[in-house]
Amino acid sequence: MLDLTYESPKPKTIAGATGDWELVIGLEVHAQVASQAKLFSGASTTFGAEPNSNVSFVDAAMPGMLPVINEFCVAQAVRTGLGLKAAINLWSAFDRKNYFYPDLPQGYQISQLYHPIVGEGEVLVDMGPGVARMVRIERIHLEQDAGKSIHDMDPHMSFVDLNRTGVALMEIVSRPDIRGPEEAAAYVGKLRQIMRYLGTCDGNMQNGNLRADVNVSVCRPGDYEKYQATQDFSHLGTRCEIKNMNSMRFIQQAIEYEARRQIALIEDGKEVVQETRLYDPDKGETRSMRSKEEAHDYRYFPCPDLLPLEIEQGWVDDIAASLPELPDAKRERFVTDYGMTEYDASVLTAEVESAAFFEEVARGRDGKLAANWVINELFGRLKKEDLSIADSPVSAAQLGGIIELIGKGDISGKIAKDLFEIVWTEGGDPAAIVEERGMKQVTDTGAIEAEVDRVIAENPAQVEKAKSNPKLAGWFVGQVMKATGGKANPKAVNDLVAAKLGL
Amino acid sequence: METLSPMSIDVETARRVAKLARIKVEDADLPALAQDFNRILGFVEQLNEVDVDGVEPMTSVTPMRLKRRQDGVTAGGMQDKILSNAPDAREGFFAVPKVVE
Numbered sequence: 001m002l003d004l005t006y007e008s009p010k011p012k013t014i015a016g017a018t019g020d021w022e023l024v025i026g027l028e029v030h031a032q033v034a035s036q037a038k039l040f041s042g043a044s045t046t047f048g049a050e051p052n053s054n055v056s057f058v059d060a061a062m063p064g065m066l067p068v069i070n071e072f073c074v075a076q077a078v079r080t081g082l083g084l085k086a087a088i089n090l091w092s093a094f095d096r097k098n099y100f101y102p103d104l105p106q107g108y109q110i111s112q113l114y115h116p117i118v119g120e121g122e123v124l125v126d127m128g129p130g131v132a133r134m135v136r137i138e139r140i141h142l143e144q145d146a147g148k149s150i151h152d153m154d155p156h157m158s159f160v161d162l163n164r165t166g167v168a169l170m171e172i173v174s175r176p177d178i179r180g181p182e183e184a185a186a187y188v189g190k191l192r193q194i195m196r197y198l199g200t201c202d203g204n205m206q207n208g209n210l211r212a213d214v215n216v217s218v219c220r221p222g223d224y225e226k227y228q229a230t231q232d233f234s235h236l237g238t239r240c241e242i243k244n245m246n247s248m249r250f251i252q253q254a255i256e257y258e259a260r261r262q263i264a265l266i267e268d269g270k271e272v273v274q275e276t277r278l279y280d281p282d283k284g285e286t287r288s289m290r291s292k293e294e295a296h297d298y299r300y301f302p303c304p305d306l307l308p309l310e311i312e313q314g315w316v317d318d319i320a321a322s323l324p325e326l327p328d329a330k331r332e333r334f335v336t337d338y339g340m341t342e343y344d345a346s347v348l349t350a351e352v353e354s355a356a357f358f359e360e361v362a363r364g365r366d367g368k369l370a371a372n373w374v375i376n377e378l379f380g381r382l383k384k385e386d387l388s389i390a391d392s393p394v395s396a397a398q399l400g401g402i403i404e405l406i407g408k409g410d411i412s413g414k415i416a417k418d419l420f421e422i423v424w425t426e427g428g429d430p431a432a433i434v435e436e437r438g439m440k441q442v443t444d445t446g447a448i449e450a451e452v453d454r455v456i457a458e459n460p461a462q463v464e465k466a467k468s469n470p471k472l473a474g475w476f477v478g479q480v481m482k483a484t485g486g487k488a489n490p491k492a493v494n495d496l497v498a499a500k501l502g503l
Numbered sequence: 504m505e506t507l508s509p510m511s512i513d514v515e516t517a518r519r520v521a522k523l524a525r526i527k528v529e530d531a532d533l534p535a536l537a538q539d540f541n542r543i544l545g546f547v548e549q550l551n552e553v554d555v556d557g558v559e560p561m562t563s564v565t566p567m568r569l570k571r572r573q574d575g576v577t578a579g580g581m582q583d584k585i586l587s588n589a590p591d592a593r594e595g596f597f598a599v600p601k602v603v604e
Contacts, residue, residue: 035574036574036575036576037572037574037575037576037577041578042572042575042576042577042578042579043576043578043579044576044579050582050595051582051594051595051596052582052585052586052595052596052597053579053580053581053582053595054579055579055581055582055585056577056578056579057578058578060585068570068571068572069569069570069571069572070571070572070573070574071571071572071573071574072573072574073574074571093562098523100525101602102597102599102602149602150596151601151602151603153594153596154593154598154601155601156600156601157591157593157598157599157600157601158598158599158600158601158602158603159593159594159596159597159598159599160596160597160598160599161595161596161597162585162597297519297523299523306569307562307563307567307568307569307570308562308569309569310568310569
């Protein structure tokens, strides 16, 4: 096993009029299961289809239609649970959560209140080298997503699209172990990363495939430790739930605002009322969702259309055996195997595709050099052109070829950048390009020496100056490099210039 | 035998239940509805007299396993049919009176 030693970050404190306050945060993350079809119907989950075209009669809740569970969605939930080191419940069941809304044709959401498929787990949230927060997962359950209401297409009507209705969601519920806005965003980021490694959720927040409800409360320093010691919530303040956020930035802003609002209330001698709130990014504030309060009685009961979901240990074991190497393990391995910094390892393992690309570049070559080139040259260039690693014009094999040429001493680092540019724009085999275009580094000391001698002979005044000011040797090196079109081995030129000038 | 007193449903609770179910009940009818609820609950309460300690809840009369489907697209592409019962539909959407949070 990996030896993951880390320190817990300090909780965020906010200075109030009556002293310091700390934040206590728990999240419910809704992650769309990556699948072809919906949780209980055979309609497609594709984003951006014509409105109401990815809808079956089950999703539209036509009378007499019955839900039939998509086994792959169950496997995906189990896979996610295993990735979060969580207990898998071989026996789980579905319940109906009843409420009325135009984008919920059934009049209830099928969810798992009483017996979720995944139990307690944990996730390590990195907050910088050697600093991380262990966040406990309470449960993960499977449920249906609702449809989409559009309010701005008509002044008097709302338009409803049921394409998303019935798509499988995993609701991942954390314990209140998160202690600040940055930690909350990092937690969502880590869940996203793990699920993308697992292939269970694409994590596209813009499309709403990953959304979070955030529970925020405030307490005095010391109170949280009392809660942790006893698991007794009475040590914590009253919480408010901020609904449905799909941006890391908004999550942080909403938490910050909400904590300050609660502190102001308490310090004013008022009380925080437990309620559901909505974050308004334009105004930068949260406000009460009163209508939600009134209908908050969901009258859950076991869904009579569905038998309990029973799965076999052997099936779970097969899924466990197919799990990929996860981010924490990969990062540790990159540090150990390639001798790179933890920071570089974090950058390279952020996305599973980047990590795979790097490993192909580094295979049988200088790992540190490969890391430098992937991070600085390739990622830098991709970012500039707004491209993803999958769209990189330079393949891993090509970049590996460039690094190999540097390693062999065939080209200098500077020429390598020119070569990278050529491969980026024109493509081709790096070794062949170097050969054809005569980019090979001149390591023949005889040729370099002749050039050094020439420059010295032509510039007697500079030679005199250099004798009293050895820094001027750089000027001679520059002249030789220029004369050789940058192909001379810089170290050889340096050594020769120093020797000839007697420095 | 001990008689368990059923949970008492008053008129206000009956009103709330009706509202949650979006069923319109006139004020005059609420007391009778509340009484109905109480009779139903009283009937169900009788089940508490049975000792079910150590008995697993029965979820199916016959030993059946939850039916599963493969992850494949088998339905959809019928916007017209989906919208055909809608009182109002525009540009492929259901159109409903404005609901804004």
